Amino acid sequence: MSVSAEPRAAADGGRERSLWSRIDRGDLIRTLFVAVCAIAVASGLTGPWPAVPALAVVGLVVGCRAILVEAWEDLRGRRMSMELSMLIAIAAAAAIGEWVTSLVITTFVLAAEILEDLSMGRGRDALTDLMAFLPDAVQVRDGGDVVTMPLARVQRGQIVVVGPGGRIPVDGTVVAGRSTADQSRITGESLPVDIAVGSEVFAGSINQVGAVEVRAERVGADSSYGRIVESVRQAQSSEPPVQRLADRLAAWLVSLALAGAAVTFLVTRDVTATISVVVVAGACGIAAGTPLAVLSAIARIARSGAFVKDGAHLEALSAVDTVVFDKTGTLTTGTPTVVGVRTVDGTTAEGLLVLAAAAESSSEHPLGRAVVAHARAQGLPVGPSAGFAYEPGRGVTATVAGRAVTAGNRALVPDAPETLEGQGTATAVHVALDGRYAGSVLLADVIRDTARQAVAELRGHGLRTLMITGDQEATALAVAAELGIDDVRAGLLPDEKLSAIDAERAAGRTLAMVGDGVNDAPALARADVGIAMGSGTDIARESADIVLISSDLDDLVRTVRVARRARRIVMVNFAGTIVVDLIGMVLAAFGLLGPVLAAFVHVGSETAFILNSARLIPARRTRQGRDRVT
Template identity: 35%
Template sequence: MTAVLAQWRRYLEPTLTVITVGALAAGGIAWAAGHQRLADGCWIAGTLVALAPALWWVIATLRHGRAGVDVIAVLSLVGTLVVGEYLAGALIAVMLAGGRALEAAAQRRASHDLQALLAHAPRSARRRTGETVVTVSLDDVAVDDLLVVRPGEVVPVDGRVTGTVAVLDESVLTGEPLHVEHPAGDMIRSGAVNAGGAFDLRATATAADSTYAGIVRLAREAGAESAPIIRLADSIAAWFLPVTLLTAGAAWWFSGSAARAVAVLVVATPCPLLLAAPVAIVSGLSRASRRGVVIRSGGALESLGHATTLVLDKTGTLTQGRPTVLETLTAPGHRAADVLALAASVDQMSAHVLAEAIVAEALAQGLEPALPTNVTEEPGRGATATVDDRRVYVGKLDADGLSAPWARSASNRARLDSAAIAWVCVDGEPVGAVLLRDPLRRDAPRTIRRLRSAGLNRLVMLTGDRPDPAREVGAVLGLDAVYAQQSPADKVSAVRTERESATTIMVGDGVNDAPALAAATVGVAMGARGATASSEAADIVLTTNRLDRLADAMDIARWSRRIAVQSATVGMALSGLAMAAAAVGWLPPAWGALLQEGIDVAVILNALRALGADPATHVDLPPDTGELLRRFASEHDELREAVGLLREAADQLVGGDAAALATLVRAHAFLTERLLPHEVAEETELYPALARPLGGGEATATMSRTHAEIQRLSDRIGTHVALARASGGVAPDQTEDLLACLYGLYALLQLHFLQEEENYFTLTGDQ
């Protein structure tokens, strides 16, 4: 019955709109043909068609303890019939039905039945009895059953690993992309995916009592507790309705004429309320969709416009959501490119998330991995293969047993950078280490600044990741609070706490975020990575994989809400003046209806301004400038890895490596042939082009000063190279200054690249 009623309500508003528009048009045709009585009949029919559901809406509103805008609409419709203003009644009917249809379309949101969550959950389990493995229904699994979880399968229930190591992809639970090893005896949770070989699991809970079922329940409960958002029109009607009734009653009382009271009601027709908010909000929804932001309800857009607290997940929201190569470190006598190519040659046969990142980095650098043979892989450890008659291993090593200085340095770097490390060994000898981490989104810092300027005064990060990387991200972005190692239940609790004191937005992208998204005032899902469950539980979905689209949505929401409030309040103010004129007898009902229509047209035209950008926030970027930004962003990606040559040369000088001079020469060649021409082109082509859209040359002045410092350090390194070549090596008295130049330029370039990428390259709308 509920489903039938919901379906009926789904089609009621558009049907009413069609009927009322048809009645208005038919009456107009009859009037033009000289058939006044037929025209009046059509207009009366349209008015009555709108009056019946309007009465129902009034009753429903009153049952919830609110007297909304529909009360004024009903009185206006009845008033036009009483005084014979049938055309005005038909117009009001069209505007009432059209406003309702617009609002229904804006507020219709996706189902919260969480089908995506349920689709991920397993339906059966493999129970081992002796040497026999039998597939049973998930409901039949009991505590202490011994289950077998095959590669690629979802862990069916909470349990304890037995026998061998389990390698799990727990991103559905924690949001973290790196695989996690669980030795025998470890407790694991349902919902994780087996990313390694088959393992045995001793059940410690039934399916109903396991973690994944709890996530589904949390999402359902959080969605059910979300309070409906009061319409902007109703909030204004809360004071406009009694003013209207008092004015009409006073006019009738003092004049003794019911016609004056009806005239007041006619000019008080709440079309500015019925149209201003829906038109402005739907215009905002339309504009947001063009920016890759799907907002499922007008109420969500309104709430987004006055939110003050933002809660964010880390992985996939503030970070890329997948590991990338941070740096390749090598043993003395080996080149980083050669080590990376060997690692990619082996890893191209592996489906491990780190292996995919290593292969992607090698291909991005233009390296060509060789075709390996005799490939073997130990889940959770690494892979071994024969490459060019050498046995190459890529994976984990016991870092405590590595005695070489470069290896200890690599282990320390991994800990300092909160990075995963993949060791590369050739014929049993370590020759390099690849550091990987989930990097911060390029647009994250600029987006955080934009969000703060939009009115958000509290930014909180919730993540299932470890405290160290979580704190680092929080420090870089200047967040107000950081909570690490958060379970889905912890996230829901934190969001509820924040919501108690402020309108709260929650942004996430994983199944583990779905309950928290449903608990927030407005849930925002990063939907581009296919996180269907979080998208289902969210009010807003960012269809592009860009966090700065949330800032765009905030700008659009505030601009649309400002216009909606402006249109409604100005329209109501004009209606108030007309009411006063009607109350004293200066405005007959017919002229009042005509004046009201003029007010309505003005309100609609003003509300349509929401389709455009807020002049205060819009940055007009010429097409040529956008192409320049894309060009230089691409060059950054090509140059970033080569910047590592500077640090490599410095490290070799410190270690007394015989290849230090050769590496130094290569680094200087990179500076003169590739880096400096890039910086000069930015200074002469890009920065002048950015001056106008950014409001003047001062916006890039600090970057220009950095270019000068890059040139100075490069020239100084060139002088050292010339001296070293002349003497056949780097002299002891050169070392200290040369190291300062190399390390200093390396750090300066890293910072300079980040600043340009955050401040300028994100202006293009590309990622």
């Protein structure tokens, strides 16, 4: 039962809070005062009669003020609420002189309110903890100087300097320095990652050992961290369909309780049994447990590397039966990578790579850049070239160490073989030395490390998987076979991807679409739940309902798992509340459950269902990085 006019937000700046510090002092004093009044009245029943109701009335006035305010608002709005039913029960008990009963009921209601505030406060602390983590001021390079400025003033393109132990305040690319970063707040990955020039870093990460300079690319609310904060903030104010269902069910249960009380009185003429019927029936577990489950689930997902833009999307995800994947950039890295080198007699793989990389060193083509990056990653020297020439759609030519080097397709290297052993779906960059074919570098868009396990786990949860891609059918089928994907649609243009989504939905499927590119945006928006990779395009992230910050498909599995768990918890609360209320009302109507015991059952069931929802509240990390539940 919620009788607070406004939710109480944590005000500790994100610091660790004890249980005592979470309790509102006013609520605690009010509850203790009413409890003392109940004890005094119970022990003074043989004393002077006027003192008993006088003390009881004082206790009730103090304890019921907040309940009365909300009950009056609900009455004016013609809404059935638990505050209204409990106020009727308290007033009825007092009217027949059951002062102890009315005070005990009030005490239980106030104690339950404190528990609810504690549980909701822990869920809200996830937001407070996130908001307080980024520094207020940062160091920015201004020419040859480093100046300090508020984080709110940092603009895209500015160079932010982060020292050892500092918190990275923006999403961006490292332009100087080398270090390791703790990205656990953003990606959920507990181990630090190495960062160097060219590495992408996320706001909210902790720079550990060395100083780095980061070019800001997304700042403030646009950063990964800012979007996580906003997603949790919106979860507090959003009302998903399950919450509206909870509100309707709560109103129905209140109406049932009042109707049951009226029937009990008409049949038995027993005022005590009538009051017990009103007291025992409570939808507080539903009313409080449902928003707590939604908020806690979104906060937990945010801690593990994804953000959900609204509670409705979380609920929709829990109901999907098919996960649709784009291929390039989603199941694969989206970046060509060298997967093999084939040479003719007399040429070594290292020698071929050195010459090809030197020839491609001035190229802007993705395949050429991949060859250069691979050679450097292998520790091979990438020397200078002369006479560089690029022929669109064919390849490049250059002079390297006095030798004519050609790197390209068969149109530029006609004596290259049509197929190579182990080529499969890889693309070949053929290399000729002084006009003669010398070997080939094989490149492919490699599958993400976590894709195979993620697909397997999704299928293990009973979800069907489908790939829709604009790539050629042979490549798509090969990737699907390797990953174990159930169905494939290849060679699709963006509007055809949209048609594929429409066809699946028309067949009765509930879809989650995972993509990263501009061509995926329409399908992401049309699916029941759109899920974008964090490394994808801005339009894909904007079109999606959920964003995987680190582009790790393990985060997708965790998000689906949490969404389903949240729904199960809410459904258990629904069923449990109905069962407890119906059994309690029957027992109360037959005089087997007195008002005080009815109040205990009411509060006990509410406590159980709130604690059930609180199981989703994310663990808080200690400074050593270990998780613990607070």
